[in-house]
Amino acid sequence: MENRSSAYIAVFIAAVLWGTPYTVVKIGLSILSPPLPPLGYLWLRFLIAFLLLFPLFLSTPIRNDIFKLLKNKSIVFLGVINGSTYVLQFLGQVGTTAAIATLLASTYLISTPIFSSYFQGTKITLKLKFAVFGGISGALIVSWSVSSDITALEDTLTFIISTFLVLMSGLVWGGYGVASSEISKKAIEEGIEEMANSPAVFASSNFFSLLMVSILMLILNQSPSVESLKLEAWIAVIYLAVFCTLLPFILYIYAGKVIEATEMNVILLLNIIVGLIIAHIVLAEVLSFFGLLGSFLIISSIYLASSSEGNIT
Numbered sequence: 001m002e003n004r005s006s007a008y009i010a011v012f013i014a015a016v017l018w019g020t021p022y023t024v025v026k027i028g029l030s031i032l033s034p035p036l037p038p039l040g041y042l043w044l045r046f047l048i049a050f051l052l053l054f055p056l057f058l059s060t061p062i063r064n065d066i067f068k069l070l071k072n073k074s075i076v077f078l079g080v081i082n083g084s085t086y087v088l089q090f091l092g093q094v095g096t097t098a099a100i101a102t103l104l105a106s107t108y109l110i111s112t113p114i115f116s117s118y119f120q121g122t123k124i125t126l127k128l129k130f131a132v133f134g135g136i137s138g139a140l141i142v143s144w145s146v147s148s149d150i151t152a153l154e155d156t157l158t159f160i161i162s163t164f165l166v167l168m169s170g171l172v173w174g175g176y177g178v179a180s181s182e183i184s185k186k187a188i189e190e191g192i193e194e195m196a197n198s199p200a201v202f203a204s205s206n207f208f209s210l211l212m213v214s215i216l217m218l219i220l221n222q223s224p225s226v227e228s229l230k231l232e233a234w235i236a237v238i239y240l241a242v243f244c245t246l247l248p249f250i251l252y253i254y255a256g257k258v259i260e261a262t263e264m265n266v267i268l269l270l271n272i273i274v275g276l277i278i279a280h281i282v283l284a285e286v287l288s289f290f291g292l293l294g295s296f297l298i299i300s301s302i303y304l305a306s307s308s309e310g311n312i313t
Helices: 001-019 021-031 036-060 060-069 073-092 098-106 108-119 126-149 153-189 198-221 231-256 261-267 270-283 291-308
Strands: none
Touching: 001 231, 001 261, 001 270, 021 036, 021 073, 021 098, 021 231, 021 270, 036 073, 036 153, 036 198, 036 231, 060 198, 073 098, 073 153, 073 198, 098 126, 098 153, 098 270, 098 291, 108 126, 108 153, 108 291, 198 231, 231 261, 270 291
């Protein structure tokens, strides 16, 4: 009972922490002067997280598994997909609000069971069908509620493209979760035991995420001017690396050993509420009536998708 209570506390804290990055990212991209380039900002986040993970590469119990995994093509694939979700989010948040990013990025909880039905053969339930319809409707309403207040055509197009990129980050993240689960399952069945080592998988895949973002950052010339970064920028980067990447992952893995995934996904809905509250308090972002209506549809749809069980088709 004590372990179960600790697991609930762990996933609760993870949900709260995962609700905060959208506001922190928006601060770095739009509020700080000078603003950070999106890919440079993301690169610093991954770099700090990797440096903090580096002791795992030197730890004897995990080191061997990490170096084996670095040669595994599946880990390369997962690292690139993981990096892609963040690239879409950071690029998208340049032109959309933190509140909308919070809502749309969380649609991974809807896309996960959809990808699962396609790749793992699970049936699409009636709940999930309603969730997909409600989620799409909510996303359109939320986006329309903001874009209708933008007068300049150029700004409207920027907002639409940015919002689409953030939405895609959520959808791709759902695919990443299913692919990660399926790859790990098959690898373990084939006797690749290191795939069962969650910290080793996390560390090695994040190395390839960092590598991918580094290459993309250099190609698009978005390198940050590290020597001139202000204290506020370093605080934002370190916060994202520690409290939005490493710590919630550790808590989530711990809770996952005790609590079912479906139950955890329902608890993780809290991150949306936290994200909206933080965006309002820190950035003074306020959703209109239609924005609130769209938010309600998205949150309700995510709840339906997260709690979807049974085989009603």
